[in-house]
Amino acid sequence: MPDVGEGLEEADIVVWHVKAGDEVHDGQIMVEVETAKALVELPCPYDGVVTELLAAEGDTVAVGAPIIAVAPAGTAVAAAEPEREQALAADLVPEPVAAPVAEAPAPSAAPAPTEEAGKEKGKETRTAVLVGYGVRTSSGKRRPRRADATAPTNGAARPAPAGGSLALAKPPVRKLARDLGVDLASVQPSGPGGTVTREDVHAAARPAPAPAPAAQPFQATGPGETIAGERRIPVKGVRKATAQAMVASAFSAPHVTEWVTVDVTRSVKLVRKLRELPDFAGAKVSPLLLVARALLVAIARHPEINASWDEANQEIVVRDRINLGIAAATPRGLIVPNIKDAGGKSLTALAGALTELVATAREGRTSPADLARGTVTITNVGVFGVDGGTPILNPGEAAILAVGAIREQPWVHKGKVKPRQVTTLSLSFDHRMVDGELGSRVLADVAQMLERPKLLFVRG
Structure with missing residues (x-):
C-alpha cells in the first residue's frame, strides 16, 4: 500500500x-x-x-x-x-x-x-x-x-501464536475486544481453526455477576450487533476523517458566529449578465462566485483573518496566500477541496477553478493535494434550501463563511417596501485569533460588496 x-x-x-x-x-x-x-x-x-x-x-x-x-x-x-x-x-x-x-x-x-x-x-x-x-x-x-499454520484436525483449540503474533479474530470481534478493553492475546479461543469468537471476548471481560438490567427493546444488544429496524454504517475513510476533524475543531477552537441579512438583488442580476459573456463560457457562474470574490477582497483588506493557530509555539500564523476551500457534499462524505492562491486570480479564472473543483469533487476524484493547506472556507447551505447556520471551522483555519438560500422577500429599498432577493450570511471564527471587531468588519465588507457588486472590483 x-x-x-x-x-x-x-x-x-x-x-x-x-x-x-x-x-x-x-x-x-x-x-x-x-x-x-x-x-x-x-x-x-x-x-x-x-x-x-x-x-x-x-x-x-x-x-x-x-x-x-x-x-x-x-x-x-x-x-x-x-x-x-x-x-x-x-x-x-x-x-x-x-x-x-x-x-x-x-x-x-x-x-x-x-x-x-x-x-x-x-x-x-x-x-x-x-x-x-x-x-x-x-x-x-x-x-x-x-x-503453514494449519489448525489441528481433532477440533482442539489452537494455541496462541508464538512471538507476540495477533490472535485470529474477525474485525467485529477485534472491535468488540477494543471496546471492552480485552487483550485478544490473553483470550482462550474456541472457534473453528483456533479463532477468537465474540463469546470468548465477552467471557474474558465478564465481571462478577450482577442484577440483569431492565430490557431496552430499542437498543442494540452489544457493540456491532443490531436488532430489527436498525442498520449500521461503517465510519471509514472520508467520513471517519471528517468526524474526527469536526470533534477536534469544535472542542479546541472557541467558536463565535455572527449573522447578517443582505439584499443581493444586484448581485443576482450581475450573475445573469456574466453568464452571457464569452469569457465565462464553459464555467458555472452562480452567486457563489460573487460570494467567493467578496470574501477574497475582504480578506485582502483584513489579512489577519487568513491565519492559523500554532499551539506548540503559542503563535498566530498569518498567511500571505489565500487557499479558498469550498465545502462539497459527496456520496463518500463531506470534503473541503481548496483553490490554491485564490486571491491572485481574476474573476474569470476564479469561475473556472470553482467549476473544476466542484465537478472533480462530485466525481470522487479530488486528490489529497487539493484537500491540503486550506486557509479559509465557504460552505453553501443555501443549495439545500437552508437559510443559515453556525458552521464549524475547518481544522487549522480561522474563519468559515456560510451562505444561505436566496429568497424573494419584502425589503425596504429607497424608502419603499419592495420584493427583493435576500440572503443570510453567517461567519464563524476562532476567537483566539479573530476578535469581534475583525470578524464583524470582514462580514460587513462581504455583505456590502454583495449588496453593491461594483465594489467587488475595488480593492483596498
Whole structure:
C-alpha cells in the first residue's frame, strides 16, 4: 500500500479491478482505495500476471503492507485454495508484516535482488511501495501462507501464536475486544481453526455477576450487533476523517458566529449578465462566485483573518496566500477541496477553478493535494434550501463563511417596501485569533460588496 497522501497511515480497499490469473501491464489501474481524504486509483507498477490478492475489498490496510503479488508473464497461477479464500474474505489471517509490493519471482527462481538487498539480512529497512517509500519498516518477510499454520484436525483449540503474533479474530470481534478493553492475546479461543469468537471476548471481560438490567427493546444488544429496524454504517475513510476533524475543531477552537441579512438583488442580476459573456463560457457562474470574490477582497483588506493557530509555539500564523476551500457534499462524505492562491486570480479564472473543483469533487476524484493547506472556507447551505447556520471551522483555519438560500422577500429599498432577493450570511471564527471587531468588519465588507457588486472590483 503506497502513501497516497500527506502523512496518511492507512487506506481502505474499495474495489479490485483485477483478480488472480489476470495479466496486468505497467500503469494499469488495479484497485481503488479510500483514504481519509479521497478516493484514489492505484496503478500496477509491473508487467506480468497476478498471482494473489493479499487484501479483500473492505479491508483497512496500513501503508507499506502488501496488497497484491505479481509474477513474470507466463507464470502458471495455481488454483486458489478454498480455505485461504474464505480466510481472506473473513480477515482471519493475522495482519501481515509490512513488506514491499514487488514483482514475485517464478516459482523455481531465486528471489530477485533489489536496491534494498545489499542491507544485512534480517535488519529492518524502509519499505519500497508503489509510490515513494512507506512510513513503516520491515525485514522483507512475506506473509506466510495459511497452509503453514494449519489448525489441528481433532477440533482442539489452537494455541496462541508464538512471538507476540495477533490472535485470529474477525474485525467485529477485534472491535468488540477494543471496546471492552480485552487483550485478544490473553483470550482462550474456541472457534473453528483456533479463532477468537465474540463469546470468548465477552467471557474474558465478564465481571462478577450482577442484577440483569431492565430490557431496552430499542437498543442494540452489544457493540456491532443490531436488532430489527436498525442498520449500521461503517465510519471509514472520508467520513471517519471528517468526524474526527469536526470533534477536534469544535472542542479546541472557541467558536463565535455572527449573522447578517443582505439584499443581493444586484448581485443576482450581475450573475445573469456574466453568464452571457464569452469569457465565462464553459464555467458555472452562480452567486457563489460573487460570494467567493467578496470574501477574497475582504480578506485582502483584513489579512489577519487568513491565519492559523500554532499551539506548540503559542503563535498566530498569518498567511500571505489565500487557499479558498469550498465545502462539497459527496456520496463518500463531506470534503473541503481548496483553490490554491485564490486571491491572485481574476474573476474569470476564479469561475473556472470553482467549476473544476466542484465537478472533480462530485466525481470522487479530488486528490489529497487539493484537500491540503486550506486557509479559509465557504460552505453553501443555501443549495439545500437552508437559510443559515453556525458552521464549524475547518481544522487549522480561522474563519468559515456560510451562505444561505436566496429568497424573494419584502425589503425596504429607497424608502419603499419592495420584493427583493435576500440572503443570510453567517461567519464563524476562532476567537483566539479573530476578535469581534475583525470578524464583524470582514462580514460587513462581504455583505456590502454583495449588496453593491461594483465594489467587488475595488480593492483596498
